[in-house]
Amino acid sequence: MLFRTTVIASAALALVATMVEAHSWADCVDWRFNDPAKPGWRASDGKCFGYARQYPVNSGVQFGGLDSYSPSRHYHQDPKDFIPCSDHFHGIEPGADETRQSPISKAYGGRFGVMATATAGQKMCIRWPAKNHAKPTEPNNPVWINMPQTILAKDPNQTGFTAANIAKLNYKNCNQIDGDTDHTPCGGCFDVPANLASGTYVIQWRWMLNKDEYYASCWDLQVNGASGQNPSTPSLGNSTSIFADLAEDN
Template sequence: MLFRNSVIASAALALVATMVEAHSWADCVDWRFTDPSKPGWRATDGKCYGWARQYPINSGVSFGGLDSFSPSRHYQQSTSDFLPCSDHRHGVEPGADETRQNPISKAYGGRFGAMAQATPGQKMCVRWPAKNHAKKDEPNNPVMINMPNTILNKDPNQSGFTSANIAKLNYKDCNQIAGDTDRTPCGGCFNVPDGLATGTYVIQWRWMLNQDEYYTSCWDLQVTSKTDGGATTSRLSNSTSIFADLAEDDDN
């Protein structure tokens, strides 16, 4: 009985440690409110229409649980190279593979979520789980949204992303769930830069928990013309057929 109790206690401590050490990621990169006058991040407040690269929308894991999913969605950069998008091999915490695919559309559709789509100047919202870091006694370091304003044939390095910052979001903008600070939903909104040419751009979500302890998520954004009458309709579908004819990219 003593042995059994010790095992249970050890398992409980391990679970607590996992919860404490859990870190965040971009859960949805195109979150739209059901009622824009009452914005919120709970499932009842809106719906997701765009995800990060190779995001497993059919995993069956509830919101905020993909840190215990294989591969885990949270990726901590290594200070040796600050690889901007996880390749599932490098980093203090390797994370899931969010490298740029060739063609880009390979990272979306089927078992993965749809690619986000927007027009220049459009407001977009991103959602993430608090993972116990939106409490009053936690520092409130902002989420950085980094987006180069040119169409690239490969992802930039971290310096390239950092120099292309377009927004700083409040990490603690959350709908607090009593008794569950781990899966409390949070989010923020930013404007896609105006004047962009039609094409596919890369965006990085980057958050610093502690000094030089950074977590990132990467996704592609299909920017369409404001005069494209079908843009709004196509964004409402999880289908990626509109991206099937994207030009092949150079190998990274």
């Protein structure tokens, strides 16, 4: 009986540790609402049309569960070097390989999700799991969207990404699920810069949980650039409570 009690207690402690230590990542980098007048982040609210590099879309893991998958999707940067895109080796928690592939298309298709596409000036939306950090007792540190506005031969370092910030998103912009703060879906939207030429650009999703504790996801975006005039921005519908504080564009 003592052995059984010890095992149960250990399992309970492990579950608590998992919940406390769960951290987030960019689950979908091109989230499109089924009804723009009723935006939301639940599976019933929209569909995903673009993913981070080498994202395992056929894993069979439920939304928000890829922190228990191997390799895990959450990448905790090491403040000693702040490698911007996980290489699956470095970092306090290494995460999956999100380095630039050659060719870039190698990171997409097949068992991986498709590459995101957009028109210059278009509004794009991103989804992420709350992972227990959207509760009222948790700090609400922003998500930074960093996007160099030139076509690069290789990924920049973190300083280069940070200098290329185009938006700050509200981490707690979520559809709360009662009793399951781990798998609560959250998201935000930003404008792709309107003056971009056609080509493939790199974007970083970066979230600070605590001071010097950053989590990051990287992906490539195929842009159909502006030609003579800025393209129109697709409407996302009327203002709603979930969009009250989606983004502060710099």
